[in-house]
Amino acid sequence: MIPAPYHLYLGHSADPLGIKTSRGVAMFRPADCVGEFRHDDCPQTLGLPRLGMAEAVAAGAKTLILGIAGAGGKLGADLVDDAAAALEAGLNVASGLHQRLRDEPRLAALAEARGLQLFDVREPPAGLSVGKGYARAGNRLLTVGTDCSVGKMVATLALTRGLQARGVAADFRATGQTGILIAGEGVAVDAVVADFISGAIEQLAPARDDDGWDMIEGQGSLFHPSFAGVSLGLLHGAQPRALIMCHEPGRPHMRGIPGRALPGLAECLEANLAAARLTSPDVEAVGVCLNTSGMDADAARRLFAATEDELGLPCTDPIAFGVDPILDKLCPAPFARSTTASR
Amino acid sequence: MIPAPYHLYLGHSADPLGIKTSRGVAMFRPADCVGEFRHDDCPQTLGLPRLGMAEAVAAGAKTLILGIAGAGGKLGADLVDDAAAALEAGLNVASGLHQRLRDEPRLAALAEARGLQLFDVREPPAGLSVGKGYARAGNRLLTVGTDCSVGKMVATLALTRGLQARGVAADFRATGQTGILIAGEGVAVDAVVADFISGAIEQLAPARDDDGWDMIEGQGSLFHPSFAGVSLGLLHGAQPRALIMCHEPGRPHMRGIPGRALPGLAECLEANLAAARLTSPDVEAVGVCLNTSGMDADAARRLFAATEDELGLPCTDPIAFGVDPILDKLCPAPFARSTTASR
Numbered sequence: 001m002i003p004a005p006y007h008l009y010l011g012h013s014a015d016p017l018g019i020k021t022s023r024g025v026a027m028f029r030p031a032d033c034v035g036e037f038r039h040d041d042c043p044q045t046l047g048l049p050r051l052g053m054a055e056a057v058a059a060g061a062k063t064l065i066l067g068i069a070g071a072g073g074k075l076g077a078d079l080v081d082d083a084a085a086a087l088e089a090g091l092n093v094a095s096g097l098h099q100r101l102r103d104e105p106r107l108a109a110l111a112e113a114r115g116l117q118l119f120d121v122r123e124p125p126a127g128l129s130v131g132k133g134y135a136r137a138g139n140r141l142l143t144v145g146t147d148c149s150v151g152k153m154v155a156t157l158a159l160t161r162g163l164q165a166r167g168v169a170a171d172f173r174a175t176g177q178t179g180i181l182i183a184g185e186g187v188a189v190d191a192v193v194a195d196f197i198s199g200a201i202e203q204l205a206p207a208r209d210d211d212g213w214d215m216i217e218g219q220g221s222l223f224h225p226s227f228a229g230v231s232l233g234l235l236h237g238a239q240p241r242a243l244i245m246c247h248e249p250g251r252p253h254m255r256g257i258p259g260r261a262l263p264g265l266a267e268c269l270e271a272n273l274a275a276a277r278l279t280s281p282d283v284e285a286v287g288v289c290l291n292t293s294g295m296d297a298d299a300a301r302r303l304f305a306a307t308e309d310e311l312g313l314p315c316t317d318p319i320a321f322g323v324d325p326i327l328d329k330l331c332p333a334p335f336a337r338s339t340t341a342s343r
Numbered sequence: 344m345i346p347a348p349y350h351l352y353l354g355h356s357a358d359p360l361g362i363k364t365s366r367g368v369a370m371f372r373p374a375d376c377v378g379e380f381r382h383d384d385c386p387q388t389l390g391l392p393r394l395g396m397a398e399a400v401a402a403g404a405k406t407l408i409l410g411i412a413g414a415g416g417k418l419g420a421d422l423v424d425d426a427a428a429a430l431e432a433g434l435n436v437a438s439g440l441h442q443r444l445r446d447e448p449r450l451a452a453l454a455e456a457r458g459l460q461l462f463d464v465r466e467p468p469a470g471l472s473v474g475k476g477y478a479r480a481g482n483r484l485l486t487v488g489t490d491c492s493v494g495k496m497v498a499t500l501a502l503t504r505g506l507q508a509r510g511v512a513a514d515f516r517a518t519g520q521t522g523i524l525i526a527g528e529g530v531a532v533d534a535v536v537a538d539f540i541s542g543a544i545e546q547l548a549p550a551r552d553d554d555g556w557d558m559i560e561g562q563g564s565l566f567h568p569s570f571a572g573v574s575l576g577l578l579h580g581a582q583p584r585a586l587i588m589c590h591e592p593g594r595p596h597m598r599g600i601p602g603r604a605l606p607g608l609a610e611c612l613e614a615n616l617a618a619a620r621l622t623s624p625d626v627e628a629v630g631v632c633l634n635t636s637g638m639d640a641d642a643a644r645r646l647f648a649a650t651e652d653e654l655g656l657p658c659t660d661p662i663a664f665g666v667d668p669i670l671d672k673l674c675p676a677p678f679a680r681s682t683t684a685s686r
Contacts, residue, residue: 098538194572197573225474227574
């Protein structure tokens, strides 16, 4: 496991979405985060003390989390320099980028010389198999979205904790670097060999014979031209009984693709349900999670009501308004009991 | 490049689909194939002389093609033994399996000791980027299918040669191991990291500004629970102007998934067109290719006619009946001229 406490890296990131991994760790593992590292040109903050590498070590940090996410996951020269500085100060380094820390000779040599560890959390597990789509027992929920970075992980974690608070067994199944850093396990599905996308998820969320839930973090969007293949394989591998649609109102274009509009919620939901039926014929949508952090509370409530009217599903912002409206639908009735027997 | 002539490996394969790579090389590179290697329990033949490794060397072979394809692409102990025997006899070895020859220490050591080469054609190119889906110039055709191994590569090659015979520039773009072994280049899309599926195809078939065609080999099926993610990313990356639907009549179940029925042609075609519109809004279906090798000619002709009536598209078996009915639709009108200007 990755030694805590953590020092969270923001680097030069000007884009709030670009630091979502560091933000996620700060949000869901607050007791394990001692500080944030950012350069003078970085306008972002997580509200943690701004510390240099040596200061973070003095404050007790054990690992620098390279929690920034660019499309393609490249490890730039800046990032290598900063990771080297962390190692020189005595910190382990963990990364969720595609490009591996251990493939950088300078970092590998520094880590070895100082007895420190490099963690590449996107490294897929060995021995994956292709998915088969055979019906398997258990309740599984998957978050899907209109786009990347619309709050699927946050919604999944909030729903998991909400179910647990109601006494229902629920396990978060991480599929991306942030989720893996929060949960301590999982598989970065966008980093597996393409043939094994659905198989990796079948392995991550195998059959379960209790009344509990596997809560699977979605990735990308069926409507994102970069990542739809990942989203579809994840959907088929998850074999979800329940889908949650996630969306960020007001986003001007698909993440990373200026000029490309987001799909409508109803269109996106129907496409996901249609695709999901290949391996889960009885799949149902059970709620909508909106990231309304850019709106005032009254506007958000009006949007929830309008969305509920349009789609016939409970709608909420899992962070600002909680997940009770969705949990009320998901549990106790009709899902919480007798589900495995009916499959 | 992989030194020819080739010795084609069939091994112990009892399944005709399991030797499709060896069969494809024999069919499309006949002048470069000197023999086939099969064990006593192998009921398959390609009609080539059955030769041991040393006999193949004596007949002029330079490379053993491990042309068998199992789901997941594992390199079993039998296969390693036979590859080692080939190296000991003086043959290079080429493989399209996921698992790499060079990762087998015994094979790597033998190749080095004897000055021979190991070719892993499924190794993805370095430096792939994520796809973007931006509109790009050029005519691109993609073959899609109801299932894996229904003749997409064969149809693509036959249509490519047919266009060339009519004086239209056409380039086959290989996306699987067999196609790569036949074409000498390409990218094994099921072997790339999942994030880069569509990006790999954008790189394989970039913008072209002539009136010619990039003829892109499809993979898998949107209806195959193992591989649909690959198929969808390929479809988005290909940004096809024209789709060809491929199917094998009478197949009892989806490849590798006993009990799972194939989709209907109309349903499958509509799903592919709907998904393709994300990056190619004007995509059209232009024909249906059936593998009728299990039928007599009259039954095949009746099926072509019934399929044409149902779908309103020319239908043929590209091997047994040629591709003229589809080429007549594809070229000259309305596709052959003025297409780049209209995009």
